[in-house]
Amino acid sequence: MRRAFQLWQKIFLLQLLLLVGCATQLAPTYDKNVVDGLNSTSIDAMTLFASMSSGSKAQDFGTRADRYASLIGRLDALALAAGARPLPKNKVTDSINRFLEKRGATALSDDDATPPSTHAIQQIAVTFSKMRDIDQKQGVTAYEVLAFKGQASIYFDQAITYENFLQR
Amino acid sequence: MAFDVDQLMLDMKAAATGVLNTDVSTFRGFSERQVEAIAKQSEFVAVGISTGQITPETKDFFLDSIEDMTLSFVKTLRGLIMVTIEKVWNAVVGVIWKAISSATGLVLPVPVAPAAPAAPADNA
Numbered sequence: 001m002r003r004a005f006q007l008w009q010k011i012f013l014l015q016l017l018l019l020v021g022c023a024t025q026l027a028p029t030y031d032k033n034v035v036d037g038l039n040s041t042s043i044d045a046m047t048l049f050a051s052m053s054s055g056s057k058a059q060d061f062g063t064r065a066d067r068y069a070s071l072i073g074r075l076d077a078l079a080l081a082a083g084a085r086p087l088p089k090n091k092v093t094d095s096i097n098r099f100l101e102k103r104g105a106t107a108l109s110d111d112d113a114t115p116p117s118t119h120a121i122q123q124i125a126v127t128f129s130k131m132r133d134i135d136q137k138q139g140v141t142a143y144e145v146l147a148f149k150g151q152a153s154i155y156f157d158q159a160i161t162y163e164n165f166l167q168r
Numbered sequence: 169m170a171f172d173v174d175q176l177m178l179d180m181k182a183a184a185t186g187v188l189n190t191d192v193s194t195f196r197g198f199s200e201r202q203v204e205a206i207a208k209q210s211e212f213v214a215v216g217i218s219t220g221q222i223t224p225e226t227k228d229f230f231l232d233s234i235e236d237m238t239l240s241f242v243k244t245l246r247g248l249i250m251v252t253i254e255k256v257w258n259a260v261v262g263v264i265w266k267a268i269s270s271a272t273g274l275v276l277p278v279p280v281a282p283a284a285p286a287a288p289a290d291n292a
Contacts, residue, residue, distance in 0.1 A: 022261065022278070023257070023258045023261050023262070023278050024254060024257055024258065025254060026250045026251065026253055026254035026257075027247065027250050027251045027254055115247060116240065116243040116244040116246070116247040117244070117247075119240055119243070120240055120244065123233070123236065123237070123240065127233070130226070130229050134223075134225055134226055137225070138223070138225065141221055141222075141223065142221075143216050143221035143222060144216070144221070144222055144223065144226055146212070147209070147212060147213055147216060147222060147226070147230055150205070150208065150209040150212060151209060151230070151233055151237065153205065154202065154205050154206060154209060154237050154241075155237060155240065157198075157201060157202065157205070158202070158237075158240055158241060158244040161194075161198050161244065161248070162244050162247055162248060165194065165248050165251055166251060168251060168254075168255050
């Protein structure tokens, strides 16, 4: 009886070893430079919005051109830095996908090789590019400034939350 | 040394729960913030277009962006969940390996899976 029990324990251990596999990485590594960059560009972005809270006129666009260029340039650089960490593809991701498919759930597709924060940061840059173009062409209404601000804030929240969460 | 399966199961559950309890509050907070912000942005843009305070030059841009930011929110949530799955998985692996080490009397380092090369992106 005792020998059978010890044999059962060994079989269980062996099955555990086979099932457990190894430790894994399913997300990019944390990068403090990206987090710091996001925090500082977010401050500059909100400062720019505050300075334009009553709208803007195309005639004095020249006084704002450099601020736009600095923000957009830094955001483009941040997007590059955030995207330079590819998501590792390994057996665990495939196993999770097979597990989900067997249970009728949609598998997590591997179509995005870059972190979600990269797209969010790119969209912040796109937002400011559009605002700059409209500002230069015809000025921006106070209402439009608030709409641009709302949009940028949503994307900033996505990027900052994700990047902070990578610290594990 | 005997292998205590019941204790291992308790330790595995504790490791998983420990990670999940902390992370679920982050998901919930993020989801609530995003859903509220996107809903408010949608209303703001709709009102702005109907009152003419959002000009024709920016109308389509804001409307298209609402669609994009919603998808981006879902993908970010998925990304957060993947981080949590990784943490739970590694916490449970660590507990199992420690139990095996104790049972066998050997010090076994937790093995790390070699990452396969990432598939090349096929976007144009």
